[in-house]
Amino acid sequence: MAVVIVDPEAPDFTRHYTNLADPRLGAEAIACSDDFFAEMSRMLSPDEPVFIPGKYDAHGKWMDGWESRRKREPGNDWCVVRLARAARIAGVDIDTRHFTGNYPPGASLEACFCKAGDPAADAVWTPLLPTVALQGNAHHYHAISSDAAWTHxxxxxxPDGGIARLRVYGRPATAHAPGSEIDLAAAINGAWVIATNNEHFGRAATLLLPGRGVNMGDGWETRRRREPGNDWCVIALAAPGIIERVEVDTAHFKGNYPDACSLQAACMTGGTEQTLITQSMFWPELLAPQKLQMDAVMGFDNLAKLSAVTHVRFNIYPDGGVSRLRLFGKVVGE
Known part of the structure; x- marks a missing residue:
């Protein structure tokens, strides 16, 4: 069972914003100048990069990321990524882990907005991150100051080399029309996890991803609780809305699914992470504690009649793993 590795140097934007370069949300590496040694799609993998000694393929040493061949002429290499949604970008991580003698000395980022399709040859690219120095086997976090929405x-x-991962953190820029019915807890719609008390074996943010989990590592899983109480996470919804139906999916969690779950909800404006955590303990109950089953999708519509809410607290009793959480409802207004 894998343990979640948290970089203590990671800035807040890596926790408070969604990675819009995640292929699970629909992002894709669509073009590059060269990916002779390692194909560009690996650079967007949601998994932590790995190094496998002794693993080679037809082109040489297998590397977990995007790697171009050694450049023998003027110029530099590049890769274009289509984001999962048009988004406002808060920060990026250019990760060179496991690339040591083959990392690029520098990198830069540009962005463009396409109303439809992918950028044409004459697309206008706007600089977001000027050329910065890179080191081998390291994260490179950079905040982005831009209020515009970007699609690519x-x-x-x-001039060349290898990048293990590219993460692009931001918020989807899609507006939700009042009255529309959406999954208010979907990351692709703009929801995000504000805080959780524990994510030892799996990140709480995976609760908000589309589809069902592919394995037990693709979900939120806490450590075994050895003291009174229960585990929880606080989620900011994609838009203010009235929740009408809840789905809790425990896919692949069998001997470690929670015994029960509940939801509290409130309409909040402003507040810090810590104030929301504290206040969430006293939010009205939306869903009373409900028994859960292993490896199953469970639907609940026996919800309290609350007005529009912006945040929920998802409680699990006492601990364990949940793959996905869906909160279907109507948008009231943003």
């Missing part, structure tokens, strides 16, 4: 990113490396 172009990562340029100077």
């Amino acid at each position: 990113m172009r990562l340029s490396i100077y």
